[in-house]
Amino acid sequence: MSATGIGASVKRKEDFRFITGRGNYTDDVNRYGQTHAYFLRSPHAHATIDGIDYAEALKMPGVVAIFTGKDLADDKIGGLICGWSITSKDGSPMKAGAHPALAQGKVRYVGDHVAVIIADTYAQARTAAEHVNVKYGVLPANADTASAMKSAPLHDVASDNRVYDWHLGDKGATEAAFAKAKHITKLDIVNNRLVPNPMEPRAAVGEYEQGTETFCLHTTSQNPHVARLVLSAFIGIAPEHKLRVIAPDVGGGFGSKIFIYAEETVCVWASKKVGRPVKWTSDRTEAFLSDAHGRDHVTHAELAMDANNKIIGLRVHTTANLGAYLSTFSSAVPTYLYAPLLSGQYNIPAIYAEVDGVYTNTAPVDAYRGAGRPEATFVIERLVEVAARELGVDPAVFRQGNYVTQFPHQTPVIFCYDGGDYNASMLKALEMADYKGISARKAASAAKGKLRGIGFSSYIEACGIAPSAAVGSLGAGVGLWESAEVRVNPVGTVEVLTGSHSHGQGHETTFAQLVSGRLGIPIENVSIVHGDTDKVQMGMGTYGSRSGAVGMSAISKALDKIEAKAKKVAGYVLEAAEGDIEFKDGKFTVKGTDKSVDFGSVALQAYVAHKFSGQDLEPGLKEGAFYDPTNFTFPAGVHICEVEIDPDTGVTKIERWTAVDDFGVIINPMIVEGQVHGGIAQGIGQALLEGAIYDKDGQLLTASFMDYAMPRADDLPSYNVGMTETRCPSNPLGIKGCGEAGCIAAPPAVINAITDALGHENIAMPATPQAVWRAAQQTMKKLAAE
Template sequence: MSETGIGARVQRLEDRRFITGRGRYTDDINRPGQAHAYFLRSPHPHARIRAIDIADAETAPGVVAIFTGRDIKKFAPDSDDLLDEDIGGLICGWMIHSKDGSPMKAGAHPALAKDVVRYVGDHVAVVVAETLRQAQDAAERIVVDYEELPSVTHTAKARDAGQPEVHEGIARNTVFEWELGDKAGTEAAFGTAAHVTTIDLTNNRLVPNPMEPRAAIGEYEEGDDAFTLHTTSQNPHVARLIISAFVGLAPEHKLRVVAPDVGGGFGSKIFVYAEEVICLWAARRLKRPVKWASDRTEAFLCDAHGRDHVTRAQLATDRDGRITGLRVHTIANLGAYLSTFASSVPTYLYATLLSGQYAIPAIYAEVDAVYTNTAPVDAYRGAGRPEATFVVERLVEVAAREIGMDPVAFRRKNFVTSFPHQTPVIMAYDAGDYDAALTKALSLHDYDGYAGRKAESRAAGKLRGIGFSAYIEACGIAPSQAVGSLGAGVGLWESAEVRVNPTGNIEVLTGSHSHGQGHETTFAQLVSHRLGVPIETVKIVHGDTDKVQFGMGTYGSRSGAVGMSAINKALEKIVAKGKKVAAHVMEASEGDIEFKDGQFRVAGTDKSLAFGDMALQAYIAHKFSGQDLEPGLKEGAFWDPTNFTFPAGVHICELEIDPETGVTTIERWTAVDDFGNVINPMIVEGQVHGGIAQGVGQALLEGAHYDAEGQLVTASFMDYCMPRAHDFPTFEVGMTVTECPSNPLGMKGCGEAGAIAAPPAVINALTEALGHENVAMPATPAAIWKAAQGLQRMAAE
C-alpha cells in the first residue's frame, strides 16, 4: 500500500480551505448588479388566498418587484412577453402504484401558491429588493386576505373519516395504498406460529439541519438567452433536468447549474425547491441576478423533513425461536406536497429492507402514504433504511425478551448464513458475514463484563442497559434497470471523465457531488493508486453542469460504489491508451507493454517510460504513425452496476440512566461495520461517527412537532435539541470485510450506516434498562424520568 493509495489514512485535502475560511459556498458568491429575494410565507397551515395587496409594499424603499403565484407565467419563445400559461410546478420523480394498480395521487405543487396554502411556510409571494433587509421590510407591508381552512397534521389520523382534504378531491388524504411481499404466505406463517410479537412504533419526524442553510442565485444572460443557477445541491444535473424538462424555464443547453462547496446535505439538498425556480424566473424578468439565502427559521419550516412513520409490526416465531414471518403496516406522512423523491422513501427504500440480516421466509408490508398540512417529507440520511431497521431491530429485541432467549443468541439463530440470499421483498443480498461482525462487536465491547457493570450501576442508584442493532442497508442506489422497474423516472448510473494534461497532472470530472464526505481526497487516492502518480497532481472537479457532462449526484451512499467505479473504468481506458502511446514511443509491440507503479515497461527489457513522460508524448504525437492513434489523453466512462450494495454491521449501545433526573448517559458505543473494501479508513470512521451522532440525536433529543393548530412548535434550536460532543463517549469502531461483487472496487458504502444503526440500539438499551418496552423517540430526559419514576413506584409497592 502506498502512502496515498487505496487503504491509506490520507488527511483530507479539502480541509485546508474549509478550516481556514476559504471555502466557496453559494452565499459567498455575489454577482454584479444582484438583487435580493425574500419569500413571504404562509402563517396558516391551510387557507384559501382571497386576495394579496402589494400596493403599499411596492412603494417601500429599495423594492425592485413583488411577484405572487398569479404572476409566474411562462415566457413566450424568443420574447420577454409572458404567456397565460403557468410555469410547471415541482414534481415527484418516482411513480408508485397502489395495490389496486392505480397511480399515486400527486397534488399540484406550484412554485408560488396561487389559490391555497397548505402548510406553515408555504410560499405566498416573493419580494425582490436592492438589499435583503429592504426585501424583508417590504414583505411586512404585504396584506394577504386568508380564508382559514381546517387542517390535519397528525400522521395516524390523516386518513380518518371527516378529516379535511389537503388537496381537494384526493380522498382520505391518501397518496397511495401500497403493498409488497407475500400476503397469503405470511398469513399462513402467523397461523402456525408458536409466538407472535406485536409492537407499535412511531418513527419521529426530523429536521435535517445541515450546517449550511440552502441558498440560490439565479442569473440570466440576455445575449445568449441562457440561465445560470448557483445553488446548494447534492445533484446539480438532476436539478437542471427537472427545471428544464418539467418546470420549463429553459432547455438544458441554456441552463447551467453550479453547486460549489456545499456545507452538508443529509438528503435535504437532493431536491428541487421553489426558491431555485423563482430566483431563475425573476432573474429573466428583471434582467439582473436574484439571490436568496435561507435563514435557520426558514430551514426549519421549509426544508424537506425526514421520517414520520406510524407502524404496527408483528413477528412470528416457531418453538425453536426461528422467525417464520413478519408483517408490517405503516402510515407514512409525506407532508403537504410530494417532494422530488418522497414516494420512494417509504416504499422501495423501506419495505425492501424489512428482512434485515435475517432469513425470514415470509414478509408482507403495507404502506399508506398520506398528505398532511405540514412541510414536505423526503429522504433524510438513510432514507427508508433507518425506518426499516428500527422496525426489524425493535421487533427482534422484543421477541427475544418475550420468548426468554438471549438477544445475541436469537439474532445468531436467525442470521442469513449463505450468499447470495434472496429475500421475500425484492432484495438479493450478494455477500456478507453477519456473525463475524457480531462476534467482533461483542469482543470489542467486553460484553462478558456487562453484568458486572450493570450491578455496579445498580449499587450507585443508576439503571444500566445494553442494546443491539444488527442493521443492513441497500446502497449505491443505482442499477438503472432495477430502479426503472420500481418506478424511478431516471437511470441511476454515474459518469466520470479523466483528463491527463501534457505535463502529467490530472483532472477528474465526476457526476458525484461532495458535501462533506471527502471526495476530493478519496477520489484522488484512487487515481494515485491506479496510475502511480503523486496525489497532489490530481484535481477532482464536480458540481458544474457546464464542466461535467452528466451525473446523478450524491445520496444513498453511492459515490464510492458507483461514482468511483465510473472513475476506475475511465482510468482503465487511460492506461489502455497509455500502453498504445508507450508502445509507439519505445518502438515495441503493444502486447509487450506492462504498467505498474506509474511506469510503462517493455516486458523482459530495461526500457521504461514514466506516466508523466507518456502523457507528454501523447500530446506531442511525433512518434504516432498514420491515423492508428489519436493525439491527446482523455477518457470518459459511465458505470451502471448490476445490483445494490449491502453494507451491514452490528452496533452496541451501553447506557446509564439517572432515575432522579431522567438523564441518559451513553457509556460505551461499539460499531463493527462491513463496508467492503475501504479507500480511506480515517474518512470512513469519521462518517460512522457522524452517522451515530445523528442517530442518537433522533433517539434521545430530536423531534419536529406540529401542534393541533398546524404550527411547528420546534422551529428553532431553542425547541429542537441537537446532539453535542459531550453527549457521546469515545466510539469503538471496527470493521469486517466481505468484498462487494457488483462493482470493480469491492466497495459497499458507509455514509448512512451510523444513522441507520443507532436509533434501535439506543431504544433497545433504554428498554432493557427500564425493564419495559414503552419508550418512544425522542426519549428525552423528561420522558425517561416519567418512565423511571413509574418503575420506582412499582418497586416500592
C-alpha cells in the same frame, strides 16, 4: 498499498480551505447589480388565498418586483415534481397534488410560499413583505400522521389524503406463517420526524445573460445535473443547454439538498424577469419550516417465530407522513427504500408490508440520511430485541440463530444480498463491547441507584443506488448510474470530472486516492472537478451512500480506458507491441526488459503525437465512462449501545458505543471512521433528542435551536469503532458505502439499551429526560415492590 492509494488514511485535501474560511459557498457568490429575494410565507397551515394586495409594498424603497403564483402560471412555469411514481395495490398511480413554486389559490403548510419580494437589499425586501396584504380563508388543518386520512383534504386529487396504499411481499404466505407461529411479538412504533439542519442553509443566486440567453443558477445542491434536468424538462425554465447549474462548496446536505425547491426555482426564473441577478439565502427559521423533513412513520409490526426461535414471518403496516406536497423523491422513501430493508440480516421466509403515504399540513417529507432504511431497521431491530426478551433468549443469540449465512440470498422483498458475514461482525462487537461483563456493570450501576442497559442493532442497508433498469421498473423517473471523465494533461497531471457531488464526504481526497494509486502519480497531481453542469458531463449526484460504489466505479472504468490507451502510446514510444507493455507504479515497461517510460512522458507523447500517426491512434489522453451498477450494495454491521439512566432525573448517559461495520473495501479509513462517527451522532440525536413537533393547528413548535434539540459533543460518547471486511462482489472496487450506516444502526441500539435498562418497552423516540423519567418511575415502582 501506496502512501496515498486505496486504504491510506490521507488527510482531507479540502479541509485546509474549509477550516481557514476560504471555502466558496453559494452565499459567497455575489454578482454585479444583484437583487435579493424574500419569500412571503404562509402563517397558516391550511388556507385559501382569497386575495393578495401588494400595491403598497411595490412602492416601498428598493423594491424591484413582487411575484405570485399567477406570474409563474402566466409564464407557463410548471410545478415542482415528484420523480418516483408509486402504484397503489389496485394498480392506480399515486395521487400527486399540484405543487406550484408559489402558491396558487391555497396554502398547505406553515412556511408555504405565497409571494416573492425582490429588492435592492434583503432588509428592503423583508420590510416590503410586511406591507403585502394577503387575505386568507383559514381551513381546518392536520399535522398528525395517524389521523391524516380522517382530516380535511389538502388536494382535490386525494379526498382521503392518501397518496397511495402500497404493498410489498406475499400476503398469503405471511398469513400462513403467522397461523402456524409458536410465538408472535407485536410492536407499535412511531419514527419521529426530523429536521435535517445542515450547517449551511439552502441558498440560490439566479442570473440571466441576455446576450447568450442563458441562465445560471448557483445553488446548494447535492445533484446539480438532476436540478438542471428538472428545472429544464419539467419546470420549463430553459432548455438544458441554456441553463447552467453550479453547486459550489456545499456545507452538508443529509439528503435535504437533493430536492428541487421553490426558492431556487423562483430565483433563477425571476432573474430574467427583473433583468438582474436574484439572490436568496435561507435563514435558520426558514430552514426549519421549508427544508424537506425526514422520517415520520407510524407503524404496527408483528414478528412470528416457530418453536425453535426461528423467525418465520414478518408483517408491517406503516402510515408515512409525506407532508403537504410530494417532494422530489419523497414517494420512494417509505416504499422502495423502506420495505425491502425489513428483512434485516435475517432469513425470513415470508414478509408482507403495507404502506399508506398520507398528506398532512406539514413541510414535505423526503429523504434524510438513511432515507427509509433507518425506519426499516428500527422496526426489525426493535422487533427482534423484544422477541428475544419475550422468549427469554439472549438477544445476540436470537439474532445469530436467524442470520442469513448463505449468499447470494434472495429475500421475499426484492433484494438479493450478494455477500457478507454477519456473525463475524457480531462476534467482534461482543468482544469489543465486553458483553460478558455486562451483568457486573449492571450490578454496579444498581448499587449507585442507576439503571444500566445494553442494546443491539444488527443493521443492513442497501446503498450504491442503483441498477437503472431495476429502479426504472420500480417507478423511478431517472437512471441511477454515475459518470466520470478522466482528463490527463500533457504534463501528466489529472483532472477527474465526476457526476457525484461532495458536500462533506471528502471526494476531493478519496477520489484522488483512487487515481493516485491506480496511475502511480502523486495525489497532489490529481484534482476532482464536480458540481458544475457546464464543466462536468451529465451525472446523478450524491446521496444514498452511492459515490464510492457507483461514482468511483465510473472513475475506475474510465481509468481502465486511460490505461489501455496509454499502453498503446507507450508501445509506440518504447517501440514494442502493445501487448508486451506492462503498467505498474506509474511506469510502462516492455515485458522482460528494462525498457520503460513513466506516466508523465506517455501523457506528453499522447498530446504531441510525434511517435505515432494520427490515423493509427487518436492523439490525446482523455476518457469517459458511465457506470451502471449491477446490484445494490449491502453494508451491514452490529452496533452495541450501553446506557446508564439516572431515574431521579431521567437523564440517559451513553456509557459505551461499539460499532463493527462491514463496508467492503475501504478507500480512506480515517474518512470512513468520521462518517461512522457523524452517522451515529445523528442516530443518537434521533433516539434521544430530536423531534419536529407541530401543534394541532399545524404550527411548527420546534422552529429554532431553542426548542429543537440537536446533539452536542457532550451528549455523545467516545465511539469504539471496528471493521470487518467482505468485498462487495457487485462492483469493480469492492466498495459497499458508509455514509449512512451510523444513523441507520444507532436509533434501535439506543432504544433497545434504554428498554433493557427500564425492564419495559414503554418509551418512544426521542427518549428525552422527561420521557425517560416517567418511564423509569414505572421501573422503580416495580423494583420497590420486588
